[in-house]
Amino acid sequence: MTPFEYLRAEDPAEAVAAVAGRPGAAFLGGGTNLVDHMKLGVAGPDLLVDVSRLPLDRVEETADGLRIGAAVRNSDLAAHPLVRERYPVLARALLSGASGQLRNVATTAGNLLQRTRCPYFQDVTTPCNKRVPGSGCSAIGGYTRYHAILGASEHCVATHPSDMAVAMVALDAVVVVLGPGGARTLPLAELYRLPGDAPERDTVLEHGDLITAVELPHLPFARRSAYRKVRDRASFSFALVSVAAALDLDGGRVRDVRLALGGVAHRPWRAARAEEELRGGPATEDAFRRAAEAELIAARPLPGNAFKVAMTRNAVVATLRALAEEGR
């Protein structure tokens, strides 16, 4: 671990100024990912600016929905009565992630900004374009069980590991960012990048940008929503594929739907194509399957993860079927 300085920020503006003014500085939230990276040599910040104790730890009801402070712990968010009542997909996504101990420490913004668990990214003895731009992608031609089938590039096939973010993308969440130039908002779906030829950049944030909150708009039909995570063991494993879905039924038809996929791409994947197929159509298993297949036309699996196409399709169908049955 590279020696580093530590600063506990008193307010968000101070934190932003401290990081923005030093190229080697990094924000420290719960530390569940960054500290691992520091031990492994994946990251070596020379200054840690601790933002975990900033007054950003509240979940508040607003006129437009719910505002979640960046420092709210994952376990607290999952247990929040309004989240459980109005956005069950989010509570379930949170509870399917990591372990109880990690959720007690991990923060909302830290969860959004956690980095891929691609084993080559985490192993500094192997080339990785995300860690060392231009060094090559070791996953291509290697172990790709947890890698992308959608939106990848020849430079990077990593997946984003968060469950929470998949639910939030389905819910049209908006992130509030404080940067050196002031505050701004952007849709969560636009926070994340596809790898393209610059996989070292996970998001569109600039150095010094601090996420201070996540806003969830009203979505009444999200009361009927679900998160389905398919994984190699029952707990403490990343998604092979996951599905976040909310379904609004009008009799036997789909009035509206939100659908996002995890474990399949460099970012939480909003399945817009599938949503379009579903809206206004019948709420039947066949329709669910056709919608999933429409989304997956773009899939480009790797030799080690071809199963993810069928697995994603089946998981989408199973999740929507369960929601539809719940609604009858």
Place this chain on the structure above:
Amino acid sequence: MTTWRGAVGVPAARVEGPAKVSGRAGYAYDRPVADPAYAFPVQATIARGRVVSIDSAAAAAVEGVLAVVTHRDAARLADTEDAELAVLQSDAVGFRGQFVGVVIAETPQAARHAAGLVRVEYEQRPHDTELRADRPGLYAPEQVNGGFVTDTDEGDVDTALEAAAVSVDRVYTTPMEFNNPMEPHSSVAVWDPGEWDAGGGFAEDARLTLFDSTQGPHVVRSTLARVFGLPPERVRVISPYVGGGFGSKGMPHAHNVLAVVAARAVPGRPVKLALTRQQMFALAGHRTPTIQRVRLGAGEDGRLTAVAHEVVEHTSAIKEFAEQTAVGARMMYAAPNRRTSHRLAVLDVPVPSWMRAPGEAPGFFALEVAMDELAQACGLDPIELRARNDPEVDPESGRPWSGRHLVRCLREGAVRFGWAERTAPGTRLVGRELVGLGVAASTYPYYRFPGSRAVVAYEGGGRYTVRIGAADIGTGAWTALTQIAADALGCPLRAVRVEIGDSDLPAATVAGGSSGTTSWGSAVVAACRAFRHVYGEQPPAGAEAGADMPDDPDVERFAMHSFGAQFAEVRVDADTGEVRVSRMLGVFSVGRVVNPRTARSQFIGGMTMGLSMALHERGVLDHRTGHVINHDFAEYHIATHADVVDVDAVWLDEEDVHTGPLGARGIGEIGIVGAPAAIANAVHNATGVRVRDLPITPDVLLR
């Protein structure tokens, strides 16, 4: 005969439990030593070749760094025959992750940081890490682990297979697996005196103390004495508490030597070394991947005429380890024609070693799935098939069994588990889950290793101390030996204090082969009897007597094995292929059970490890780099609590009169044997899909 007066057979609580749960138990790395320094290794980043240059200037310049040691300046070892232990003795690299240097510093953080700054250049040679059954150069080792012969061939297997009315001929595989215990391998090396003569040699009276995490302090002592050229009495290994081993701490590994070499480089400073989780995947042993061809020939009634079990597995280029995977097939079933073989590929991989039930654990996955396939082919219930092939005597040696109760275990388990509810494959859909039941047989040999001695001392006031250099790696040995001594002395449990985990105590064999309680326990009984023989019931304070483990003549007259029946119920998600094991039951025949509480823990622990082997564990070797790429607990999956829903174990109430005074046969390993096959067979029953390659992951069951 010893009368078991009430301590043996009682579910006594662990005598060291309060110390462990209150944090007072001193594990190796936690041992307070004066002025410690900390070591962190530098590991090879190539799988084969040699080191051509090392630039340690940046590392040496880090504040707090005391020394950077490489093959150029490490202490010369007296014995380098064991290449795994010949640490930093040459520029050769035999596997990726091998030690090529070590940094010693004032803090663990400085040592780790500096180790990352050591620049090593290599001359890289092509490496080969891929195990295939068709690769050239497979060879037959002289013998396989445990001292068993490599190949056997009884009768005429080929003719019998050709003539068989029903046959199975399948290939089964298991992956590279790792027995990473919770407590990492760690050593604290202390030289006394800390200085040595100007020539770099040891002072005449140099003594080495190693606080270690090991399954056998005496084995570590004798090995280090040999490697460093010291008389054994000047080496002491202290290891009272061990946070799991599962075989990986059964013999010394390179880190033990590295800690001692590091301590030599910083005179006067004890050195602490703990491997990281990632390092353990290259340096603490592993189970070889296996490719197993099993052929069974039988009559239409299911009676076996031929069993052939042929195994291909790997070993390391720097040291041979040959897992005895096919040995169980030699004695398990009554087939007149039997063939077994082991072939090894020499690969540029880390050194494989013992992992819980070496041989039987992977071997019985193949054999017992094959038996399930045969039952299906014959249209027989799998339990009935095994009953029809239960041999009267050991097919291999012709000796009578000391106690073979496999069929009783199967029948008893069938009733308890609800075996009668089993339906035809792929026919039981509950909600969106396919439900199935599976069974497999289990066995493990009775091992009794000579070389243990116990001493009993009377402390006065009705209190006895029993000393033996044994090891409790979480098994409950500490408690079991206390119970055994209490009954052998005829005194209450609380009157006995057992001392273990120190090579200054009387010699004891390794905690391995499920042999500890029986081997050490026999020595303890002998010592207690010797004590009473000399001093009677009213000994003077300070009275002391000892005895070696006595020979057991029955070992030559009987075939001695434990047996068991493993049952599993699985639920397979019809949409995603995810498998959850909803119930497991093991019924075991192991002779006398000394402590039902710790025994149950051993059984269900082994079964859980078997569940993990069935569904989760797979070390992924990247053949381009030659290392295991999923080398941590986030990526190398072992079963979590959520995967282990309902695991239960029961045992027959019995004693084996041929296994010495205890009548016990050992319980540490049988729990894992057969458990993966029971789950694989249950998956077949649930889905109709026969999986022959472990682990059984959702993708292989996806429709």
